[in-house]
Amino acid sequence: xxxxxxxxxxxxxxxxxxxxxxxxIICLSYSGQTVPYVMYELFGRLSRNAFIVLALILPIVAGMxxxxxxxxxxxxxxxxxxxxxxxxxxxxxxxxxxxxxxVPIAAFFxxxxxxxxxxxKGQEMIGGLILGYFANGLYQLLFLFIFGNLIPLKAPGxxxxxxxxxxxxIDLSTERGFKYALDGLWKVPFGTGLYITCGAVAVVAVxxxxxxxxxxxxxxxxxxxxxxxxxxxxIPFVASLFSMxxxxxxxxxxxxxxxxxxxxxxxxxxxxxxxxxxxxxxxxNASGINVDRTxxxxxxxxxxxxxxxxxxxxxxxxxxxTYGAHEQVGLYAGAAILVGGASIRKANNAQALLGCxxxxxxxxxxxxxxxxxxxxxxxxxxxxxxxxxGVIALALVMHAWRxxxxxxxxxxxxx
Amino acid sequence: MATEYVLEMQxxxxxxxxxxxxxxxxMAVKPGEIHALLGENGAGKSTLMNILFGMPVIHxxxxxxxxxxxxxxxxxILSPYDAxxxxxxxxxxxxxLLPGFTITENIKLNREITKPNFFSRILGKNLETLxxxxxxxxxxxALDSVGMNIDEFTRVQGLPVGYMQFVEIAREIDKTGVKLLxxxxxxAVLTESEATQLxxxxxxxxxxxxxxxxxxxxxxxxxxxxxxxxxxxDGRLAATRRTSETxxxxxxxxMIGRKGESVIDLEKRSxxxxxxxxxxxxxxxxxxxxxxxxxxxxxxxxxxxxxGGLAGQGKLGIPNGxxxxxxxxxxxxxxxxxxxxxxxxxxxxxxxxxxxEDRKGVGLLLDQSIExxxxxxxxxxxxxxxxxxxxxxxxxxxxxxGIAEQMITDLDIRCxxxxxxxxxxxxxxQQKVCIARALCMxxxxxxxxxxxxxxxxxxxxxxxxxxxxLNRDNGMTIVIVSSELQELRSIxxxxxxxxxGRLVDILPPEAPDADFGLAMSGIKxxxxxxxxxxxxxx
Numbered sequence: 044x045x046x047x048x049x050x051x052x053x054x055x056x057x058x059x060x061x062x063x064x065x066x067x068i069i070c071l072s073y074s075g076q077t078v079p080y081v082m083y084e085l086f087g088r089l090s091r092n093a094f095i096v097l098a099l100i101l102p103i104v105a106g107m108x109x110x111x112x113x114x115x116x117x118x119x120x121x122x123x124x125x126x127x128x129x130x131x132x133x134x135x136x137x138x139x140x141x142x143x144x145x146v147p148i149a150a151f152f153x154x155x156x157x158x159x160x161x162x163x164k165g166q167e168m169i170g171g172l173i174l175g176y177f178a179n180g181l182y183q184l185l186f187l188f189i190f191g192n193l194i195p196l197k198a199p200g201x202x203x204x205x206x207x208x209x210x211x212x213i214d215l216s217t218e219r220g221f222k223y224a225l226d227g228l229w230k231v232p233f234g235t236g237l238y239i240t241c242g243a244v245a246v247v248a249v250x251x252x253x254x255x256x257x258x259x260x261x262x263x264x265x266x267x268x269x270x271x272x273x274x275x276x277x278i279p280f281v282a283s284l285f286s287m288x289x290x291x292x293x294x295x296x297x298x299x300x301x302x303x304x305x306x307x308x309x310x311x312x313x314x315x316x317x318x319x320x321x322x323x324x325x326x327x328n329a330s331g332i333n334v335d336r337t338x339x340x341x342x343x344x345x346x347x348x349x350x351x352x353x354x355x356x357x358x359x360x361x362x363x364x365t366y367g368a369h370e371q372v373g374l375y376a377g378a379a380i381l382v383g384g385a386s387i388r389k390a391n392n393a394q395a396l397l398g399c400x401x402x403x404x405x406x407x408x409x410x411x412x413x414x415x416x417x418x419x420x421x422x423x424x425x426x427x428x429x430x431x432x433g434v435i436a437l438a439l440v441m442h443a444w445r446x447x448x449x450x451x452x453x454x455x456x457x458x
Numbered sequence: 459m460a461t462e463y464v465l466e467m468q469x470x471x472x473x474x475x476x477x478x479x480x481x482x483x484x485m486a487v488k489p490g491e492i493h494a495l496l497g498e499n500g501a502g503k504s505t506l507m508n509i510l511f512g513m514p515v516i517h518x519x520x521x522x523x524x525x526x527x528x529x530x531x532x533x534x535i536l537s538p539y540d541a542x543x544x545x546x547x548x549x550x551x552x553x554x555l556l557p558g559f560t561i562t563e564n565i566k567l568n569r570e571i572t573k574p575n576f577f578s579r580i581l582g583k584n585l586e587t588l589x590x591x592x593x594x595x596x597x598x599x600a601l602d603s604v605g606m607n608i609d610e611f612t613r614v615q616g617l618p619v620g621y622m623q624f625v626e627i628a629r630e631i632d633k634t635g636v637k638l639l640x641x642x643x644x645x646a647v648l649t650e651s652e653a654t655q656l657x658x659x660x661x662x663x664x665x666x667x668x669x670x671x672x673x674x675x676x677x678x679x680x681x682x683x684x685x686x687x688x689x690x691x692d693g694r695l696a697a698t699r700r701t702s703e704t705x706x707x708x709x710x711x712x713m714i715g716r717k718g719e720s721v722i723d724l725e726k727r728s729x730x731x732x733x734x735x736x737x738x739x740x741x742x743x744x745x746x747x748x749x750x751x752x753x754x755x756x757x758x759x760x761x762x763x764x765x766g767g768l769a770g771q772g773k774l775g776i777p778n779g780x781x782x783x784x785x786x787x788x789x790x791x792x793x794x795x796x797x798x799x800x801x802x803x804x805x806x807x808x809x810x811x812x813x814x815e816d817r818k819g820v821g822l823l824l825d826q827s828i829e830x831x832x833x834x835x836x837x838x839x840x841x842x843x844x845x846x847x848x849x850x851x852x853x854x855x856x857x858x859x860g861i862a863e864q865m866i867t868d869l870d871i872r873c874x875x876x877x878x879x880x881x882x883x884x885x886x887x888q889q890k891v892c893i894a895r896a897l898c899m900x901x902x903x904x905x906x907x908x909x910x911x912x913x914x915x916x917x918x919x920x921x922x923x924x925x926x927x928l929n930r931d932n933g934m935t936i937v938i939v940s941s942e943l944q945e946l947r948s949i950x951x952x953x954x955x956x957x958x959g960r961l962v963d964i965l966p967p968e969a970p971d972a973d974f975g976l977a978m979s980g981i982k983x984x985x986x987x988x989x990x991x992x993x994x995x996x
Contacts, residue, residue, distance in 0.1 A: 310588055311572070311586060312570050312584050312585070315568075315570055316568070319556055319567055322557065327556075329550075329554045330554070330568040330569075331539040331542065332567075332568050
């Protein structure tokens with residue numbers, strides 16, 4: 044079969060990503076912000092958001108679309124975070140306990156979500172979205188009425204005196220909290236981080252080559268890219284772009300581990316089942332795969348990962364809005380992965396990371412671009428919210444449209 | 459217990475509620491033979507196979523009577539997965555392949571070869587890493603055995619249908635311990651050369667000792683491929699034959715048979731053939747499961763034309779295509795006037811009415827009253843039964859009541875009154891409401907699709923009599939599409955038989971059974987009789 048280099052189809056298939064790149068460039072040029080500042084902001088945002096976006100991949104592969112119910116995973120994490128603050132376990136220990144506590148809570152929620160979504164096959168996305176809103180009500184009941192009233196909280200500042208329920212903001216920056224528990228472990232300037240990463244990649248490539256798990260060509264290319272990026276960094280202009288960036292190594296390592304997990308899982312029997320179920324439930328069922336169970340596992344893993352992602356997010360922020368921090372999680376993460384070129388049927392690590400970069404780049408530059416262009420930062424703010432909904436709508440429309448195109452093409456071929 | 463048969467199904471009886479779909483059917487298959495299973499639709503082929511595979515639909519409806527023996531031992535097959543473990547494989551009519559997977563991944567789906575890793579030792583077998591190397595080696599072997607030299611790492615997406623069929627077969631062969639393979643209409647989607655190749659692969663498989671059950675409606679392929687034949691008719695065993703001891707005409711006769719007497723008796727008359735009422739040329743209809751391919755047909759004014767054929771061969775596509783309910787292309791002329799194809803509104807306005815086979819889905823508004831159902835189309839299309847008040851329109855209740863009551867008497871619709879909900883009527887009476895609605899449009903031409911499906915004998919007779927009356931008294935031209943040949947034979951002037959989306963032949967109702975049988979399997983009876991050999995009609 045001959046593969047045409049069809050410029051139009053490349054454009055069409057990556058319309059969302061290309062549009063976003065253009066938008067980012069335009070906004071960047073009008074924002075008046077310096078590149079070093081943008082880079083500084085971007086790395087900060089990447090470190091706290093990438094994990095949660097990566098948590099969306101598994102349900103997409105399993106054919107359940109974007110898991111908007113990760114909002115509920117975030118709620119699980121916040122419940123865990125509240126109790127860790129109450130108990131006063133600060134620092135890395137507190138983070139660890141919170142992460143550990145998140146697992147059973149999020150897994151339980153994931154189990155409920157998965158069972159519900161199994162009853163509404165084909166409508167998982169709208170189901171997850173509405174489920175998130177519904178769970179928000181229960182969450183408020185829990186935090187306004189049960190915690191602090193039925194179950195008293197003793198830690199200072201968790202309950203406002205003379206009021207009922209948990210305080211609006213939970214502060215993690217005191218000695219009871221776990222602000223920067225992960226980020227602060229090992230923070231290095233960008234250059235150092237780059238050398239360490241490239242060095243590690245090169246060593247792994249060589250080891251894999253020696254163990255004969257990687258082809259010679261691939262190993263050489265990998266080492267070459269690592270060396271080239273280090274060399275590129277030697278140019279003063281390039282280095283100056285990243286002068287403000289401090290890299291939280293451990294956080295990025297955790298993100299890297301999740302990427303490896305996603306790839307590794309796909310090479311197992313379970314991963315094969317996810318992919319089979321994602322493509323066609325009937326065929327998967329006919330070959331003896333338990334479709335419902337596979338989907339349930341995908342949602343449970345995704346919910347737990349989302350919970351961890353939210354913990355990484357809040358430890359970076361240093362505090363969180365008790366009643367609002369989880370609300371937009373699903374929407375923003377979903378928009379980010381779509382921006383990276385994923386669809387509601389296909390997604391991988393690279394798309395999630397690229398999407399994360401582009402989406403947050405726009406978030407950084409849009410308000411000041413709005414201010415410079417229209418004289419009001421609120422317009423830029425308005426613009427970025429508008430864009431995130433727009434991206435999701437556009438992705439859904441394109442998915443439907445591609446379905447129609449495919450059908451037409453198949454018809455044309457059969458004749 | 460040693461036995462010469464790999465599979466024996468003994469005295470199988472299966473009822474769905476009151477309805478007996480299989481009664482006392484037996485069948486035995488030897489290792490290494492190709493056993494053809496023949497029968498019209500509704501003859502019970504698929505029910506028999508569902509029993510063999512332990513499909514949930516069987517267990518959920520009270521199981522079955524009789525015995526299934528594998529290698530002489532009682533095989534209690536609980537689920538399709540269980541059947542697979544016991545060595546029964548199926549090559550599906552609808553491909554069970556994942557387009558985004560490679561051929562290897564498809565062949566090995568859910569039977570992946572894995573090796574343990576660190577995580578799987580803790581968390582269980584499901585996390586073992588795939589061993590692509592040995593998987594692809596197995597796939598290669600299976601592909602070679604069906605004579606396919608395609609790369610095993612090619613994705614299934616974009617493969618020609620013929621290739622997909624062979625990948626399916628390769629997958630079944632790859633399963634260890636397969637002793638029985640069922641091919642369900644495997645040649646339906648293949649080109650002629652692919653079909654020939656498939657039959658030779660089937661023979662190879664049989665030679666290796668695996669028994670093959672071959673379900674098809676193509677009689678010539680049965681003659682070419684099989685060793686023995688079981689023929690079902692109306693849920694009963696019609697005959698078992700050795701292929702060497704029978705011929706195609708006998709098979710056709712056995713398949714169709716005489717199903718009792720005529721439903722109604724009519725006086726003989728000469729077939730009207732003065733004016734062409736409906737002229738169909740090169741009709742293509744894209745109706746899922748009922749494709750029509752380049753069909754040309756003339757219907758004469760004043761006749762009742764029957765359209766018959768097996769299920770899924772496109773007979774239902776004809777009325778649905780002409781009425782524009784599915785995507786269609788071609789030329790249609792009604793009484794010499796060209797008709798815009800694919801436009802339901804235009805067809806209705808031109809004076810064609812249709813009684814749909816999908817009574818509850820397309821035919822009726824179940825939550826509406828009988829009278830509203832009857833006038834619905836006339837009101838929407840012709841703007842009848844309405845009061846006009848400037849730009850507004852109101853239903854003309856008294857006129858509607860009048861026509862509804864008249865139809866209820868004329869067609870003998872059994873109901874409490876014109877305001878009863880259509881959904882609460884029995885099947886036969888619902889059908890009559892559908893006919894009443896079509897008549898309300900005062901059509902010049904009527905399509906009736908599967909008018910007697912799912913209604914009892916008495917109601918069947920009434921519906922058919924109504925149609926005949928409309929034809930004889932009002933001179934209405936009627937095209938009736940039905941799976942029940944006997945019904946077509948009792949009221950039609952001519953019967954067109956459709957196979958694989960094409961018109962095979964138009965036969966008189968009194969033509970012999972064998973002719974109908976041959977036509978339904980795509981062989982023009984005349985050609986066959988002239989040549990005296992199995993000619994394939996193209």
